[in-house]
Amino acid sequence: MLRLSGGRRAARPRHGGPGPRRLRLLALGTVAAAVAALPLTVASAGQVGEAGRTVVPAASRADAKTGGHGARRSPFLLGIGLATAARCGPALTSPDGIEAQTCVLTQGEDTWARTYYRNTTGGxxxxxxxxxxPDGRTVQTHCATGTDDEPATxxxxxxxxxxxxxxxxxVTEFAAHGPDGALLLRSGSNS
Known part of the structure; x- marks a missing residue:
């Protein structure tokens, strides 16, 4: 029997259910589990770290180099798929009506560049x-920009x-269309 204040005794539960002490222990265990799961929840939503570095988990995808037979194994697995690290420069807007942000993305053993842009010039x-x-190698892509003002990549x-x-x-360079087109905006990943 348990003693309560005032000299009365409290009877143990007859049905064998959890007493107050067990309920507190269960509540403490639930809180501990929630705190332990919080980093995984944040990682699955994406994290913003130092110097504009963003880590976004992505589901494992078929790698084009393997013919769609699955992604290569990577030391960068977080248990929920491959993590993609993005190092982005600032979002820039030119007076001519171009908005852009350029990033270097790394996922597992692969890296590539991506630019997010919006063309509001009308042309x-x-x-x-x-x-x-780092070895002096450069990969370039000509981007087909539409004349609408919808965001694109x-x-x-x-x-x-x-x-x-x-x-x-x-680095992404946006210029007026044509061989003599003037440079309108330059956006870099490390600006």
Whole structure:
């Protein structure tokens, strides 16, 4: 029997259910489990870290290099798929009506460049996205920009990381359409 204040005794539950002490222990265990699960919840929603570095979990996808037979195994697995790290420069807007942000993305052993842009000029643009690696290698992609003002993206092909992922940079140059088109905006991943 348990003693309560005032000299009365409390009877143990007859049905064998949890007493107050067990309920407190169960509540404490639930809180501990929730606290332990919080980092996984944040990781699945995406995290923003130092210097604009973003980590976004992505489900494992078929790698084009393996013919759609599954992604390569990677040391960057978080248990919920491959993590994609993004190093992005600032979002820029030109007086001519171009908005852009350029990033270097790394997922597992692959890296590539991506630019997010919006063309509000009303006319076509010439855009060139370049990914520059630590070994002097550059991969370039001509981006087809529409004349509407809807947000869009453009990416370089993925390539295997050579050296440190942080040694890669990306630049996008937007110019007026034509061979003599003036440069309207330059957006970089490390600006």
């Amino acid at each position: 076509p643009l010439d855009a060139l996205l370049s990914l520059m690696g 453009c990416e370089t092909p993925r390539e295997r990381v050579r050296g440190a992922p942080g040694a890669y940079t990306a």
